[in-house]
Amino acid sequence: MSPLGRKRKRRSLYQSSSQNSDISPLIRLWILRLLVPLGGHRSFIEKAWFSDDSLAGAIGLDKWLDSDTEDFNARVIRAELRVLHQKAEEELADAVTPGYLRKNITRLAQLAGLSETDCRILEFATLVHSEEILDDAADTLGTISSHQLFQVLSVLLDCPKKEVRASLSHHGVLACSGLLSIAREGVSNLRSKMGLLSNNFAESVLFLDTDPLDLLRDIIHPSQPPTLNLNDFTHIESSLKILTPYLRHALTTHQQGVNIFLYGPPGTGKTELCRLMANEMGKELFEVASEDTDGEPINGKKRLMAFRAAQRFFANQEAVLLFDEVEDVFSSGYDSDESSNRSQSRKAWINRLLEGNPVPSLWVSNSVSCLDRAFIRRFDMVIEMPVPSRQIRENIIRKACKDMLPMKTIQRIADTANLAPAVITRAITVVNHIRKDIGEKNTAEAVEHLINNTLTALGTEKLKRSNDPNRLPETYDPTFINADSDLVGIAVGLSQNKSGRLCLYGPPGTGKTAFGRWLAERLDMPLSVIRASDIISKWVGDTEKNIAAAFQEAEQDGALLLIDEMDSFLQERRNAQNSWEVTSVNEMLTRIESFSGVFIASTNLMDGLDQAALRRFDLKVKIDFLKPEQAWQLFQRHCTALSLPEPPINVRKRFEHLALLTPGDFAAVSRQNRFRPLVTPSAFVSALEQECQMKEGGQQRAIGFF
Numbered sequence: 001m002s003p004l005g006r007k008r009k010r011r012s013l014y015q016s017s018s019q020n021s022d023i024s025p026l027i028r029l030w031i032l033r034l035l036v037p038l039g040g041h042r043s044f045i046e047k048a049w050f051s052d053d054s055l056a057g058a059i060g061l062d063k064w065l066d067s068d069t070e071d072f073n074a075r076v077i078r079a080e081l082r083v084l085h086q087k088a089e090e091e092l093a094d095a096v097t098p099g100y101l102r103k104n105i106t107r108l109a110q111l112a113g114l115s116e117t118d119c120r121i122l123e124f125a126t127l128v129h130s131e132e133i134l135d136d137a138a139d140t141l142g143t144i145s146s147h148q149l150f151q152v153l154s155v156l157l158d159c160p161k162k163e164v165r166a167s168l169s170h171h172g173v174l175a176c177s178g179l180l181s182i183a184r185e186g187v188s189n190l191r192s193k194m195g196l197l198s199n200n201f202a203e204s205v206l207f208l209d210t211d212p213l214d215l216l217r218d219i220i221h222p223s224q225p226p227t228l229n230l231n232d233f234t235h236i237e238s239s240l241k242i243l244t245p246y247l248r249h250a251l252t253t254h255q256q257g258v259n260i261f262l263y264g265p266p267g268t269g270k271t272e273l274c275r276l277m278a279n280e281m282g283k284e285l286f287e288v289a290s291e292d293t294d295g296e297p298i299n300g301k302k303r304l305m306a307f308r309a310a311q312r313f314f315a316n317q318e319a320v321l322l323f324d325e326v327e328d329v330f331s332s333g334y335d336s337d338e339s340s341n342r343s344q345s346r347k348a349w350i351n352r353l354l355e356g357n358p359v360p361s362l363w364v365s366n367s368v369s370c371l372d373r374a375f376i377r378r379f380d381m382v383i384e385m386p387v388p389s390r391q392i393r394e395n396i397i398r399k400a401c402k403d404m405l406p407m408k409t410i411q412r413i414a415d416t417a418n419l420a421p422a423v424i425t426r427a428i429t430v431v432n433h434i435r436k437d438i439g440e441k442n443t444a445e446a447v448e449h450l451i452n453n454t455l456t457a458l459g460t461e462k463l464k465r466s467n468d469p470n471r472l473p474e475t476y477d478p479t480f481i482n483a484d485s486d487l488v489g490i491a492v493g494l495s496q497n498k499s500g501r502l503c504l505y506g507p508p509g510t511g512k513t514a515f516g517r518w519l520a521e522r523l524d525m526p527l528s529v530i531r532a533s534d535i536i537s538k539w540v541g542d543t544e545k546n547i548a549a550a551f552q553e554a555e556q557d558g559a560l561l562l563i564d565e566m567d568s569f570l571q572e573r574r575n576a577q578n579s580w581e582v583t584s585v586n587e588m589l590t591r592i593e594s595f596s597g598v599f600i601a602s603t604n605l606m607d608g609l610d611q612a613a614l615r616r617f618d619l620k621v622k623i624d625f626l627k628p629e630q631a632w633q634l635f636q637r638h639c640t641a642l643s644l645p646e647p648p649i650n651v652r653k654r655f656e657h658l659a660l661l662t663p664g665d666f667a668a669v670s671r672q673n674r675f676r677p678l679v680t681p682s683a684f685v686s687a688l689e690q691e692c693q694m695k696e697g698g699q700q701r702a703i704g705f706f
Contacts, residue, residue, distance in 0.1 A: 023058055023133060025095035029088045030124070031059055031137040033156050036085040040140030041078060048072045055136050060084060093158075097123045104205040112177045112312045117167045120157045125180055125194040130202040138190035146184045149193050178309030197309055198302075216313065219298070219306035223285040223322060226275040232392055232421075233273060239383045246380065248281055250360045251318050258360040259378065263368045264385030267420030273385070274322045274362045286310060287322045300328035307361075308353065315358040324364045330371050347374060354378040386557075388421060390414050391524040400425045401447070404432065408474070409444045413451065417526045418460045427451045472517050473667060475641050480634045480663055481511040484622045491522045494598055498523060498558075501592060501599045501616060503566070505606040506623035509664025512602035515623075516562035523598065526559040532568035536584075544587040551591040558597065566601035567609060585610055592616045631661045635688075638666055639681050642673055647681035654685050658692050665691040 023031075034040045043051055049072060050056040053065055061084075064077055096102055105119050105126075114122070128134050144152060150168065154161040167174060174180040181195040196202060198219050204210065233240060243260065250258040262270045278285035288307050291297050298306070303323070310321055323329070330350070351374060365371075368382065376382060388396070394414035401410065405428075413424065427450035435443055452462045478487045494500050504512040513529070520527035528550070535546040554561035592599060593616055601617070603609070614620065626634065632655060639647060647655075669678070669687040678684045 023131075024098045025092045026097055027127060027131060027134050028059065029092040029095055030127075030134060030156055031055070032081075032085040032088045034137045034140060035059075036082055037155055038141060038152060040137065041081055042140075043142065044140045045074050045077050045081070047074060051140070052136050055133065055140075058133050097127070099206055100209050101126060101206050103209065107211075108179070108205075112173060112179065114173055114177075114179075115167065117157075117159050117163045118172070118174050120159065121153060121164065121167055122174065122180055124153070124157060125196060126202045126205055128191050128194070129196055130206055135191050141190060143187040143189055144193065145187050146182060146193070149182070149190070152190065173312075176308060177312040178305035178307075181305060197305065216306075216309060219289050219303075220286050220310045221289055223275050223278065223287045226272055226279050227425075228269060228272045228276060228396070228421075230276065230280070232269065232388070232396055233276070235389050235392055236383065236385065239381070243381060243383065244277065244280065247277060247320070247360055251281065251283060251320075254358065255360075256358050257355045257378075258380055259354050259357065259363060260361070261363045261365070261368070261371070261376070261379040261382045262385055263365045263382070265387060265418075265420060266366055267422030268385045268387055269421050270364045270385045271322070271324055272421075274320075274364065277362070278320045281320075284317070284319045285322055286314065286319055287324060290325050304329055304350070304353070311357045311359050311361075317359075319359060321359050321361040322364065323361060326363050326365045327367070327370045330365075330375055347372065350375065351378060387418060389524045389526070390417070390521060393419060393421065393424070396421045397424050397428075400428045404428060404435070405444050405447060409448070413448070413463055415464050416455075416461065419451070419455070419463075423451055423454050427454070472514060472521070473641075473670070475634070475637045475666075475670075476514060476518060477637070478515060478518055480626065480630055480637075481515060482624045482626050482630060484624075485619065487515060487621070490619070490621075491519055494519070495523055498525070498598060499596055501595070501618045502601070503614070503617040503620045504600060504602045504623055505620065506604070507625060507660075507662065508604050509662035510623040510625065511663045512623055513562065513564055514663065516560065516600045516602070519598070519600070520560040520562075523560065525598065526557050528554045528557065528559040528561050530561065530563045532565040536568060543584045547584065547587045547591055551595055554599075555595065555597060560598045560600070561595070562600045562602070564602050565604075567603040567605045585613070589613055589616060625659070626661045626663070628656065631655070631658065634663065634666055635681075635684070638670055639684065642670065642678060642684075644678065644681050644684065647685075651681045651685055654682075654689075658685075658688060660692055660695050661688065 035044055044055065045051075050061070050064070056062060056065060059081075061077065061080065064072060097105070101123060105114075105123055108114060108122075109119050128138055141152065150161055150165045153159070153164045153168075157164070166172060168180075168182050169175065175182070179197050179201075183193050183195065197216070204214070208214075230240070247258070247260075249255070262273065264270055275285055288303050288310065289298060290303065307321065307323055314321070354375070355378060363379070368376070368384075387393075391414075394410060397405070397410045397413055405413075413419065427447050430450060431438075431443055431446045434446075438446055448463055455462050478491075481487060490500075490502070504515065506512065516529070517527060530550045535543060535550060537543045537546060550563070551561065553559075589610075589612060592601075592613070632652070635655060636647065639645075665688055668691060669684060672678070672687060678687065
């Protein structure tokens with residue numbers, strides 16, 4: 001097909017879409033200015049044809065489209081084009097923008113403080129992004145630089161070049177509001193040089209008679225109401241006591257530069273807290289969108305522009321802004337090719353943004369590591385959002401599931417320390433939709449299945465099983481511990497200041513570790529259980545490092561630290577045969593003394609412990625074999641738990657002859673029931689007798705051996 005044939009095909013497409021309805025007077029004037037005074041005719045009128053037949057038809061040169069190649073007279077056409085331009089300047093000089101555009105831009109001007117030049121530039125940018133024929137005319141200029149852009153807009157809009165340059169400066173209202181961004185580096189066509197606030201901005205201002213704030217719906221949207229309450233955030237109560245009055249003060253006094261940074265693992269309620277804060281203060285919360293209306297992600301640069309726009313538009317309203325998922329905003333650069341100078345310039349720009357924003361802003365991230373130190377210093381508050389305590393997790397599960405899960409399942413799910421509230425609520429929401437399909441009996445299992453799948457994907461520990469040996473049994477009660485101190489009273493005292501160092505000693509199985517688990521639940525603290533095998537290393541120096549790490553992690557997590565088999569570390573240093581034995585004891589003593597939380601050490605062997613170590617403990621508690629009455633009551637508790645009948649009198653008599661019983665013996669026999677059912681109290685006692693005989697026999701063999 002000849003070049004002329006290609007042009008005629010384009011003309012027919014134009015006729016079907018545009019020629020039936022005339023272009024607006026203002027667009028016609030702009031097209032002729034692009035072609036004549038700005039020189040677009042040089043590429044538009046070629047030797048034997050037009051570069052764009054649609055454009056020729058739009059401005060009235062369609063009679064030349066049917067000319068043969070030899071009849072096409074470029075010189076005559078240029079003269080005719082100049083006449084068309086001169087006529088347009090005389091007749092269309094007062095032309096205005098079409099439809100709702102002028103009305104909407106005027107509203108934006110009142111809200112954001114746009115000048116007349118700002119408005120005219122924004123009108124042109126909107127139309128060049130939405131009117132194909134105007135964009136085609138602009139393409140006749142080829143690629144232009146930022147300097148050339150100022151000249152082009154000055155001619156097109158009949159504005160002094162100085163005013164255009166000022167309007168498009170870094171500090172101009174168009175840039176500060178985010179309504180228009182200029183690609184300042186490199187060259188590109190006219191349309192690409194001017195970026196609008198969002199993808200749908202042009203369509204909105206052209207065709208909708210709407211409130212200016214609705215024009216931001218692509219990039220800013222009202223936040224959803226909160227689903228949690230302040231009782232769900234008692235684990236950060238100390239921060240909230242400062243945050244709430246500070247935000248109230250900022251809103252009342254219209255304080256500038258108020259920025260709060262919240263970080264923590266996904267699903268810990270950071271966004272929910274922001275929504276709750278705004279709701280508590282009775283203020284509107286608006287969120288910076290992370291994706292557009294088409295579901296496409298918005299990059300960090302675009303989101304920052306949206307944030308600036310929102311700051312401008314909401315400056316006179318008592319509102320709060322939420323900027324979630326800020327990792328790509330504060331990263332080292334928007335792309336890997338960003339130069340050092342550009343990166344520093346961007347940092348300086350963000351610093352100014354944080355120092356002068358009129359609307360209080362809440363910034364949310366999964367990690368604080370994305371922030372440069374210069375950014376951190378500019379936040380009024382930096383708040384870590386850890387996974388809530390066990391009690392709070394249990395409350396959240398109860399509220400979310402209502403009658404879906406039995407209390408035993410709720411408590412077991414809440415035992416998982418790394419389980420974020422969002423994982424729980426999402427699983428419950430999914431299962432709630434299909435309860436009728438899967439049946440009530442399978443509801444709890446389905447919830448656990450979904451939670452476990454998510455925890456596996458996150459690379460964390462799954463939910464504890466109902467028969468998990470590391471969970472406290474349902475029959476647990478500290479009154480079934482034969483201690484020389486009031487353990488319940490100790491728990492009450494520790495709950496007041498969450499600081500204390502206890503040494504629990506006594507025979508194996510008497511409940512030392514179990515008491516540590518119970519105490520952690522009672523204090524609503526995470527529990528960190530460390531055994532000798534977790535710490536002791538064959539490499540010189542590693543044991544000391546492991547000891548330090550255990551204490552540091554517990555301190556950081558606010559956990560109750562329980563170290564089992566403490567005798568493995570704290571043997572009398574005078575009996576040490578190697579230097580590393582002394583250094584490991586020294587490290588342990590130093591860490592115990594400096595630890596500010598709740599620390600429990602348990603040991604079966606009190607003799608031989610370093611005397612300096614014993615002085616480090618606030619209280620030494622001896623836990624011995626069960627008293628007869630304790631043992632009988634615990635036996636009755638287990639019979640009830642296993643649905644066994646009431647023990648007959650002869651069982652009670654057999655029971656009185658048992659000695660050296662511990663809670664651990666009862667737990668071991670109960671576990672046997674899983675694979676060797678105990679159908680009568682007598683069978684349970686028989687199993688306990690075997691446990692006692694093992695211990696008694698072991699003692700006799702030991703005596704005979706020596």
